[in-house]
Amino acid sequence: MMPWFSPQQLRATFASLTAYICAWLCLFVLVIAPVHANPSQTPSLIEGHWSAMNQPATPMKALPLTGGNFVFNGTLHITQAGDYVIDFKNTSTFAMFKHTVLDSRSLVVTELEGGISSAESNPFTLRHARLLYLEAGNYSLVTTLKTPYLIAQPQPYLDTKAHYQQAIKLGNFIALLCLGVLMGLMAYYIVLALIRRQMVHGMYALFVLGNLFLQGTSLLVFSDTFGIHWFYLSALPILFSNIAYVFFVKGLLNIRKQSNPKLYRWIIYAVAILVLFALWGIYAPNWMMEMARYGVGIFLCLGLACSIYLSSKQNMTARYYLIAILTFFVLGGLTITAQDFTGYTLYVEHMGLIAVTVEALLLSFVLSYQFSELFREKEQVMAALGISEAQIKTDKLTGLPNRIALETTIQELPKNGSITILDLDRLKYYNDKFGHAYGDKLLCDFSRVMQGKLNGMATLHRLGGDEFAITAHRGDEALIQTLLDETVAHLQANGFELAGVSAGTAFIYEDVDNCGVVMHMADMRMYENKRAHKRAQNEQFY
Numbered sequence: 001m002m003p004w005f006s007p008q009q010l011r012a013t014f015a016s017l018t019a020y021i022c023a024w025l026c027l028f029v030l031v032i033a034p035v036h037a038n039p040s041q042t043p044s045l046i047e048g049h050w051s052a053m054n055q056p057a058t059p060m061k062a063l064p065l066t067g068g069n070f071v072f073n074g075t076l077h078i079t080q081a082g083d084y085v086i087d088f089k090n091t092s093t094f095a096m097f098k099h100t101v102l103d104s105r106s107l108v109v110t111e112l113e114g115g116i117s118s119a120e121s122n123p124f125t126l127r128h129a130r131l132l133y134l135e136a137g138n139y140s141l142v143t144t145l146k147t148p149y150l151i152a153q154p155q156p157y158l159d160t161k162a163h164y165q166q167a168i169k170l171g172n173f174i175a176l177l178c179l180g181v182l183m184g185l186m187a188y189y190i191v192l193a194l195i196r197r198q199m200v201h202g203m204y205a206l207f208v209l210g211n212l213f214l215q216g217t218s219l220l221v222f223s224d225t226f227g228i229h230w231f232y233l234s235a236l237p238i239l240f241s242n243i244a245y246v247f248f249v250k251g252l253l254n255i256r257k258q259s260n261p262k263l264y265r266w267i268i269y270a271v272a273i274l275v276l277f278a279l280w281g282i283y284a285p286n287w288m289m290e291m292a293r294y295g296v297g298i299f300l301c302l303g304l305a306c307s308i309y310l311s312s313k314q315n316m317t318a319r320y321y322l323i324a325i326l327t328f329f330v331l332g333g334l335t336i337t338a339q340d341f342t343g344y345t346l347y348v349e350h351m352g353l354i355a356v357t358v359e360a361l362l363l364s365f366v367l368s369y370q371f372s373e374l375f376r377e378k379e380q381v382m383a384a385l386g387i388s389e390a391q392i393k394t395d396k397l398t399g400l401p402n403r404i405a406l407e408t409t410i411q412e413l414p415k416n417g418s419i420t421i422l423d424l425d426r427l428k429y430y431n432d433k434f435g436h437a438y439g440d441k442l443l444c445d446f447s448r449v450m451q452g453k454l455n456g457m458a459t460l461h462r463l464g465g466d467e468f469a470i471t472a473h474r475g476d477e478a479l480i481q482t483l484l485d486e487t488v489a490h491l492q493a494n495g496f497e498l499a500g501v502s503a504g505t506a507f508i509y510e511d512v513d514n515c516g517v518v519m520h521m522a523d524m525r526m527y528e529n530k531r532a533h534k535r536a537q538n539e540q541f542y
Helices: 007-037 161-196 199-218 221-226 236-252 261-283 285-311 316-337 348-385 403-411 427-434 436-454 477-492 515-541
Strands: 047-052 055-060 068-078 082-089 096-102 108-114 130-134 137-147 155-160 418-425 459-464 467-472 500-507
Touching: 055 068, 068 155, 082 161, 096 130, 108 130, 155 161, 161 199, 161 221, 161 348, 199 221, 199 236, 199 348, 236 261, 236 285, 261 285, 285 316, 316 348, 403 459, 403 467, 403 515, 418 436, 418 477, 418 515, 427 436, 436 459, 436 467, 436 477, 477 500, 500 515
Parallel strands: none
Antiparallel strands: 047 055, 047 068, 068 137, 082 130, 082 155, 096 108, 096 137, 418 467, 418 500, 459 467
16 A cells, blocks of 8 residues: 655655745735834834933833833823823843833823733733824833843833724734644643653743743733733743653664764753753843843754754655754744844744744644654565465464464354364374474364364454464354364364364353453363363273
């Protein structure tokens, strides 16, 4: 039977899919996102500056990514009364914020709070945006920000409600689509890990799980949907999923100490460094996101280096993985280094989510290639050995179904089905006195005659040596014993005067849940009958 796809077709398909995904990704990054983020009616950054809360008079060019308490002082120029939205550009990963809007007389117009750690409900799905009504005029904005760490630089901006509602659709679509794809792929890798019992699939499932926690927390899915406001879920799981990815690379590329000592040492060093990063992030929470960011850089470099090295050694899995890790290296590298993202309603977090999703999809194609190679190798081995499935389940001497076939057949028997275990008497005698060829003739003659008498009502199996079994869907012990007696009589009349058969029968209903117990019962009854035959022969002799 030919496989649906040859290895050459699979490789061509893989290359086409890769090119297709990369083309759409480039189209999104270079065309769709900028056009969507910069329509004719663009929002405007709020004029002002950040400063440390304890030093409000000293402007800061950039906020430290290790977090802290900050205040933003800005001005708003409203030319037309209406509903407006205040939101942050570049990132959505921060713990708590509070907007205070004051009019020209320094009277408080409104106070708006939010953040991942805040229990305040968000008026816009998956957004920190806050809605307010402003008359025409000049206003002051004071924004306080309290967060243990940052991914990128938050910059307050102002937009009209109508435009903002339209502008956020693409980002929300990307977030929900990619999170859904990652959840499906995580389930896929978990099932693979359980079925194949291989650590490599379990490690990648853990890697995807860590990213689901990061993106689900940072993009407010957990807080808006499940009411989960624990801020550190946006970084802590990544510290451990980075380690899981290193073990995934080790398993996927089959890096072993004996075969690849250099790469194995790289793996050990990378794990040691990532463990130190995890411990440092737990000890100093302000550094948690930085340790996660550095960890991503380490496993990206490790995966790229290992795939390049093994690709040079003609490793096809490494070559296909190189496409995935190279794409991930570019997108992931942009994500961990970006601080000011193009557009207003798309964040650095969206880019990271796209990077992980694309890499996970490409890796699923790598696994498909591995499965096709395993299937092809199995077919080659079977062809080389000249073995088919039917031959595997057939006794070579007699042509009867063998013990392997019996294990399958007995599972299909109904409750009133039966199994009869047979022992052909005197086989050793004929082997010793006339040679094994004569003993083989006894086995073949018994098989041919008995199988003919069963005539499809039951199936005769040879288990090995002088042991046989009969399976019947409608167990009729008396009929089977009669046919055995007729077969023995035929053998005795045709050169095997001392031939005999001992048999024991058991029925499936005696233990429906365990066919092995039924076989054991039949075996024990066969030996009881065999001992009874010997006692009868001894009594007759004396």
